[in-house]
Amino acid sequence: MPELPEVEVVRRGLDRWVLGRPIESVEVYNPRAIRRHTAGPLHFAEVLTGRTLRAAHRRGKYLWLPTDGGDALIGHLGMSGQLLVQPTDSPDETHLRVRIRFAGEDRELRFVDQRTFGGLSVEPLPDPEDVPPSIAHIARDPLDPKFDPGAFATALRRKKTGVKRALLDQTLISGVGNIYADEALWRAKLHYARPTETLTGPAIATLLDGVRAVMLEALDQGGTSFDSLYVNVNGESGYFDRSLAAYGREDEPCPRCGTPIRRDAFMNRSSYTCPVCQPKPRRARW
DNA sequence: TTACTGACCTGCACGC
DNA sequence: TGCGTGCAGGTCAGTA
Structure with missing residues (x-):
């Protein structure tokens, strides 16, 4: 089950593999995986396509990746979620929910989630230095230097x-x-x-x-x-x-x-x- | 306002 | 072999 250390490992991997690469296409295979994105799968794909992910942040078990468009891709792994960077030609996982392809890259980002407790969404990020509004209620974790x-x-x-x-x-x-x-x-x-x-x-x-x-x-x-x-x-x-x-x-x-x-x-x-x-x-x- | 409960979801293990 | 049931658990809406 992904808990904070697992999410931090994933954040570091995202930081290494997906930042600075323009998103070429987004495919949603299960709407439940983006249920928090209330505008729906088409909007989710449209708003991400052409964007570049600028950073990978974490608050507790939530991840968020600010884009160059003033918004952020938010992710939670739930109980069984995985964010995988895979070669584009590798076979799809059984529970592949969302695929994000990057321009000119032979690797892609996949959101795989057996139990679909996790999910992705995109929302405006008013302050690039702050957490997205939807996760502002989440307290700091004990590994956060600002934890009191x-x-x-x-x-x-x-x-x-x-x-x-x-x-x-x-x-x-x-x-x-x-x-x-x-x-x-x-x-x-x-x-x-x-x-x-x-x-x-x-x-x-x-x-x-x-x-x-x-x-x-x-x-x-x-x-x-x-x-x-x-x-x-x-x-x-x-x-x-x-x-x-x-x-x-x-x-x-x-x-x-x-x-x-x-x-x-x-x-x-x-x-x-x-x-x-x-x-x-x-x-x-x- | 605060504390607590149940639903969501799917694959696996187990018993019959 | 196949079916039914219980279990795993993070989050949040609804209830007390």
């Missing part, structure tokens, strides 16, 4: 919810998905249902350290390839799943204390914890 740990701690304690639910709230802190939330909580020895208002300053600092550490380790290894759904722009998988301590390790021994890892249903998904290292709080918030 003090403001995060204040906002976190103001919430009246469980700490994992808060970590998954992209308006509070971005880039944390289910996998890295579980890993960061394991590192910080916090149960996912710990009420946010009971977290101390040092506990929040430890949690942030855990989030940063797990993201940086994933980034070093090219992202988390938990299944075959995630690959970088060159189609290569990462290997970070080998380093996961809790997520996906149900009944396996906790790397810290040896107690079998437990899986609970949480928010229509799974949560993995060590029942000894991460004891359930007496007063839990789900």
Whole structure:
């Protein structure tokens, strides 16, 4: 599943392979892949054709690529999305949704998405130095140099919810998905249902350290390839799943204390914890 | 205003 | 072999 490190790997690939190349044509094979572009597939293709992508930016798990026309191509990989730079003559992927060809290039950009939770859109970019309006509500991620740990701690304690639910709230802190939330909580020895208002300053600092550490380790290894759904722009998988301590390790021994890892249903998904290292709080918030 | 829930979507694993 | 069901999970609209 693409989380922040995976998206950053993709951003770096886009930065290397697609910038400065005029777009020759755009083909949309599944309208759902551009559902956020409300003007429709034809408009999406028309507005991009002839444009040149100038940069590749990221806010949390969103990517945006400003064009020379005062707008930006915005992308989100969802759960299974891939942005691939492929030779123009290579066979189409089964779930190819959008193809972008560049003038005079033997490589093209493909948006491939099995589950179509991700998508692309184009929208005006009033300030080239700022984020697009549609993703302005997304908070900075903990790897962002301008991320403010003090403001995060204040906002976190103001919430009246469980700490994992808060970590998954992209308006509070971005880039944390289910996998890295579980890993960061394991590192910080916090149960996912710990009420946010009971977290101390040092506990929040430890949690942030855990989030940063797990993201940086994933980034070093090219992202988390938990299944075959995630690959970088060159189609290569990462290997970070080998380093996961809790997520996906149900009944396996906790790397810290040896107690079998437990899986609970949480928010229509799974949560993995060590029942000894991460004891359930007496007063839990789900 | 804030917290929470469910829908969206598709391929795979599993049981019958 | 084929069918039905459950599961995976990021985001956001709708509800409480």
